[in-house]
Amino acid sequence: MSGGDQSFVLNKPRLVVKKVLAKPQSEGDGAVVRRSIGRMELKNLDPFLMLDEFSVSAPAGFPDHPHRGFETVTYMLQGAFTHQDFSGHKGTIRTGDVQWMTAGRGIIHSEMPAGEGTQLGLQLWINLSSRDKMIEPRYQELLSEEIKKAEKDGVEVRVIAGESMGVRSPVYTRTPTMYLDFTLKPGTQLHQSVPEPWNSFVYIIEGAGVFGSLSSSPVTAHHVLVLGRGDGLSVWNKSANFLRLKWPSNNSLFKFPKPFFLFSPSTTLHLKSHQLQAFSTPPSNSTKHTTLLLETFHKNQTVKALIEKLHEKDSNPLQILKDEGDWSKDQFWAVIRFLQQTSRSKEVLQVFDLWKNIEKSRTNVVNYEKILLLLCEGGLMEDAVSALRAMKTNDLNPSFEIYNSVIHGFARKGKFEDALFLLKEMGEIKLMPKVETYNGLIQAYANYKMYDEMGKCVKRMESEGCCPNHFTYNLLVLEFARGGLFKRMEREYQTLLSKRMNLQGSTLVAMLEAYANLGILEKMEKVYRRVMNSKTPLKEGLIRKLAGVYIENYMFSRLEYLGLDISSRTGRTDLVWCLRLLSQACLLSKKGMDSIVREMDMVKFSWNITVANIILLAYLKMKDFRKFDILLSDLRTRYIKPDIVTVGVLFDAITGGYDGTRALETWRKMGLLDGAGEMNTDPLVLTAFGKGRFLRSCEEMYSSLGPKAREKKVWTYHDLIDLVFEHGGRKYEFLVAEQS
Structure with missing residues (x-):
């Protein structure tokens, strides 16, 4: 590879064959992602299944969800995320860190913000070959300082997987992949060789670059570029800013990161390429690795055979366990996951009771905690209580996490008497509830619009010496805003500010929507500025509500500013052009409309019927039938x-x-x-x-x-x-x- 070395020549540079803008969409619980691969325009790029650029502020996130048969690669660009799975693996990745998770035969985990403000990152899904789809789940995690780096001629690279500029990543990739993170300084160029059979794409995080040929037009941030066949990629940064890229390819994945730079904005481009080879050769000198592969193979075969039995019509896991005599831990948890994923969670407790009774050591807090969490997730509260009582019968002390799960499970189903009974029971056994216990109850009360009970819950936690935290107050403000209880919302908002606690982006958005719904213009605009300063994404529906308030108040010029604000977050979308053109049309400004139209033509924006009708309506209102006729004929x-x-x-x-x-x-x-x-x-x-x-x-x-x-x-x-x-x-x- 040569970075900025103009003597390096590619015989057949790869050209861009497809360009897709990653548009914001809702995902998880209140989170927003920019999805590029996995959209209708680019359903997949074998073996890459999905690529998301996520932007998340607590309490939004990605609660428990399953993965199976592929790998997820999470790369933090800003902030921190905490990961936790059902097997007990837990950790936090921070800015610049990487987590390479192999889901294999299946895993259930959560990914939630671990810091204040907005957490930014990338997550890539890579398919596994059929022979690897049922391997044991595993993790490879690299701290930022552990990622190999190199720099040459103004081009910097962080090697997440694969090799570049003479440095190699320690990450072992089952689907051979190179993942590099590059930053190009202004005026530099990059020429990266890639074997011809590989599939490749580029994702631009920040800035703009010219790809494939000097005659190509620059491509800006948040675009994914699918590359055609060739022996490599050429990139030029002609701008005055840094360029940051992510480039994955099968058997090679590399990404361009932005360096810290005090005074100049930066530009990031991500590139990704994928080789069609279905397997990789493990590193040499690895007898231990070969042994592990053999052990994994045999484990997978037994688990696979067991799952096949469960797939049979009218299968009975209890009878299968009795017939086979016993299951290993891997087999048991595979069965439990299968039952959960096939809507058979009602059988979980019976299977667990039979399996744990085979060997006394299995009756432990860890196993009970996993089972109880699963039962509560499935809303099987009677079974959860039975398991909780069985723990006490077996002289096991339920953990704080277990009580929390059961209390929240009852609360989610609206069974608050049962939840409060268990809350009282916690105090009796000297297991004092924590702030997260109460926050879960407050959220459940909000779900059932029991707003008075929310306030009582806060008073109860304070009386028991448990101080509400910033999550509590954000939750109160958010839910009162959604319920239209403006006095309560504003009271809790002032309390949050007086305590100098962090105001979350999602809370601000809820307040903004509440004011927009009632058309309270002054307060709406004040909160809107705070939302924009927090860089919290806005959904299209809310943007339309804001626009509607401006229109009702004849503040048409505000539509232009709203469109420009949104453009800085999402790029020039159809809605952005609609807002900006409407602003000028409602003001009956021919000059303003002509200026917007010239800008559209300059960026080669394809008109749609919305654009045409806005202009037609403006001409009709101005009674300019000459231009009206020209445009009508031009459709x-x-x-x-x-x-x-x-x-x-x-x-x-x-x-x-x-x-x-x-x-x-x-x-x-x-x-x-x-x-x-x-x-x-x-x-x-x-x-x-x-x-x-x-x-x-x-x-x-x-x-x-x-x-x-x-x-x-x-x-x-x-x-x-x-x-x-x-x-x-x-x-x-x-x-x-x-x-x-």
């Missing part, structure tokens, strides 16, 4: 299909004196009017401009029809037009003739 050349809003705008224009003969005749010849009526325009457009005379009449006439008439399977544009004009005593055909 076909821009490959834009009119919708019911366009039809309504045209007929409203006709009412205002516009000659719509040519447009109507063109649509008729195209067969458009015989097609099913569709509404593809962004609803914000109608919020801003109103529905117009035609659409209002259409709705009124449709509402006046009887049930049978409404049940007509397909309503064409022609039908809807006739519906409106029949009410006025005219037919569509006569309207065309009248225009002529």
